[in-house]
Amino acid sequence: MQDIKVNIEKTEILSDNWYTLKKVTFNISKKDGTGETQSREAYDRGNGAVILLYNTxxxxxxxxxxxxxxTFINGNPDGMLIExxxxxxxxxxxxxxxxRETEEETGYKISKAEKIFEAYMSPGSVTEILHFFIAQYAAEMKMTEGGGLADEGENxxxxxxxxxxxxxxxxxxxxxxAKTIMLIQYLRIKNIL
Structure with a gap:
């Protein structure tokens, strides 16, 4: 693969209301060795983690x-998503x-989570790296009803x-x-369930 050179010329903050939306102007080398100036927007919401709990x-x-x-504003009629x-x-x-998220959202308290990979989920516009985990669960690990944190507007x-x-x-x-499909397919490919 050819090495490319990137030089960031200017970064503008377009919004920092919820997370940060930046417009970045940069010069990037092309295959023929010349440079080209481009501008792109990148949304920075931080990095995350996701887990699939399974019971063999x-x-x-x-x-x-x-x-x-x-999803609601892009065609999902009720905006509800299974994930x-x-x-x-x-x-x-x-x-x-x-x-922490497992206990807050599902009510299950896990002591060990196995990291299986990490991935950029939408690299054309979002900076986030998502860390993927799996963990076994059992009925006795259920500590609360889960449901998320009310002060974060979770339901x-x-x-x-x-x-x-x-x-x-x-x-x-x-x-x-997508992240849910990837985790379910991982369990299938690895013959875990």
Missing amino acids: ASGKIILTRQFRLP ACAGLLDNDNPEECIK IEVLEFSFEEALKMIDNGEIRD
Whole structure:
């Protein structure tokens, strides 16, 4: 692969209301060795972590369901999305973050989470790296009802599905969240469930 050179010429903050939207003007080298000036917008919401809880004895997984405004304004009739438990790192390391989010959102207290990979989820416009985890759960690990934090405006429904049902839900479009599909497919490829 050819090495490219990038020189950032100017960064403008377009919005820092919720997270930070920047317009970056940069010079990038082309294949022929010449440079080209381009401008792109990048949305920085911080990095995050996501986890799929699974139970090998029952063949079930834990997912959540909540309202997601961007899906609503882009054709999801009720804005509700079924997805794996996730959250922003908020200055924690990824494993501590996902343990905290798991308990807040699902009510399950896990002691160990296995990191399986990390990925840029929308590298054309969003800076976020998402750290992917899996962990086993059992009924005795359920400490609270979950549902998220009221002071963060969370209203999360905790769902338990058989693994086979979740696979069908991907096929029929009931599960359309990319990170969730990636985690379910990971369990399938690795023959974990």
